[in-house]
Amino acid sequence: MAIATINPTTGETIKVFDSLTDEEIAHKLALGQTAFQQYRYTSFLERSHWLQQAATILDQEKTEFAQLLTLEMGKPLKAAIAEVEKCAVVCRYYAENAADFLADVTVKTDASHSFIKYQPLGIILAVMPWNFPFWQVFRFAAPALMAGNVGLLKHASNVPQSALAIEDIFHRAGFPVGVFQTLLIGAGKVADLIADDRVKAATLTGSEPAGASLAAAAGKQIKKTVLELGGSDPFIVLESADLETAVNTAVTARMLNNGQSCIAAKRFIIAESIADQFEKLLLAKFQSLKVGDPMQPDTDIGPLATPDILQDLDQQVKIAVKSGGKILTGGYALSDGAGNFYPPTIIIDVPPVHPIAKEEFFGPVALLFRVADIDAAIKLANDIPFGLGASAWTNNQQECDRLIQEIEAGAVFINGMVKSDPRLPFGGIKRSGYGRELSIQGIHEFVNVKTVWVK
Structure with missing residues (x-):
């Protein structure tokens, strides 16, 4: 796949980039390793200042960055602006909290002094997707850099300008040279990077095949990975739910990012007693959405990111x-x-037992299923290979307790849309991946949790 900006709204090729040569990759690896040897000893105060500066740049230039996101992958401009704003939020969150998250923890043992110390690992490789070109990167980079690691970004080939813009943001924010670098390379170079001794761990957000490939390469090298892969999230609506609010949220939950979100609601599982009404309301709202130029403020749904995605859907x-x-x-x-x-x-x-009912539809397509009761709803919700998120709607406390306990997912949202929040850990189970991003759990993924015992 060419490394190029191709406008998904028009099909026009805007700019094509050459892939880095092996020599250029080697130079960036050396630069990153040299940077780490000094950066690892910088203070939390210094790192926090630089990350706050990055947040300021994001806020001040959010419209320009958002236009770039929309140009490269087609999300509505208003959604792109919100994405850039959220990146500033996650930068400030870790700038303000990392020192506490990584502070030494004293543990009483038979030693004179024993404690847990968190230390950076080194170069972390991030293989990131196109659907949230800024957010996916910043939610990795903010905790990784605050922990004292350095980052190498291999971004999706259809968002190269976004990838370069992110590197420039960190550079302008004041981070030392080499602490965060973008690699314009194809997927075929990833295994070689992971095999390099200077790369200590890797994280990937993307498809199941991509995650399996990265995990296999890292496994051969005994290196830590975090994977956030696909999802076919259920959106369960039971009889006691606030139906109007559930329907309004269902539209947003399915159409977020033109339907191209791992945590978008994709399978709508509705109690039989309210299914006719839910279906009627959802249909009217779907038919009222405007499809068109994502740069226009009144557009609800823009194009899918690539022709291949359109064809697959x-x-x-x-x-x-x-x-x-x-x-x-x-x-x-x-x-x-x-x-x-x-x-x-x-x-x-669609028959729930058919394989297509268990696949992830990455676009503005909703599958509706009717169920007799909460038992059938939970069974259908869990009957897929994924386990990323789930949204469930009920005003019955017993149903709420069961949904929280029994749904197999990394996140369960009751009477709300599944979303990522810097204050909460994010990730999945089953074939949706492993490990967590965000919150204190996210910053602990790529550190050495060192036990210290002193007599």
Whole structure:
């Protein structure tokens, strides 16, 4: 895949980049290693100042950055602005809290003094996706850099300008040269990077195949990895729920980022007693959404990021229909003009046992399922290989307790949309990956948890 900015709204190739040569990669690795030897001894106060500066740059230039995100991957501009603002939030969160998160912890033992010390590992490789070009990177970089590590970013090949912009932000914020570097390279170079002794660990957000490949390469080298992979999150609505609020949230939860989000609600599991009403309300709202130029402020749904994603989604919908599903709205790629556009789509009656019902639809497509009761809802919610997030709606406390206890996911949101928050750990189970980002758990992923015992 070429490293290039290709406008998904028009199909126009904006800018093409050469992949780094082996010599250039070697230079960046050497630069990162040299930087770490000094950066690891900088104080939390220094790192915090630089990260606060990065947050200031993000806030001050959020519109320009957002336009770049929209240009490269097609998300509505208003959503892109919100993404950049959230990156500033996560920078400030770790700038303000990292020192406490990584402070020595005294433990009473038979020693005169015993404690736990957290120390940086070195170069951390981040393999990041295109769907949230800034957020995915900053939620890794903010804790990693505050812990004293240095970062190498291998970003998705269709967002190279975003990748370079992030490196420039850290540079302008005052971080020492080499502490954060972008590598414009193809996926074929990742295994060699992981094999290099200077790279101590890796994190990846992306597809299952990409995660499996990275984990296998790291496993051969006995290196730590954190993986955040796909999801087919359930959105459960039971009879006692506030139906209007649930429907309004369902639209946002499915259409976030043009439907291209790992934690987007994808399977809507509705109690039979309210299913007709839910379906009617959701259909009306889907049909009212405006598909078009993501740079325009009134656009709700922009294009999918690449033609391949559009083709894959269209094929999945065709399989769903062939399996017995019925389309209530949408269900076809928009062909009038250039761009990777797919309309908001609702599919009902897909047999839950069919393999297509267990796949992740990465675009504005909602699958609706009807269930008799909470037992059936929980069973259907768990009957997939994924376990990233789940949203469930009820005003019955016993149902709430069961949903929290029994749903198999890294996050369960009751009466709210699944979202990432710097204050809460984020990650999945099963084939959605392992490890956690954000919160105190996220910053502890890439440190040496050192036991110290002194007599």
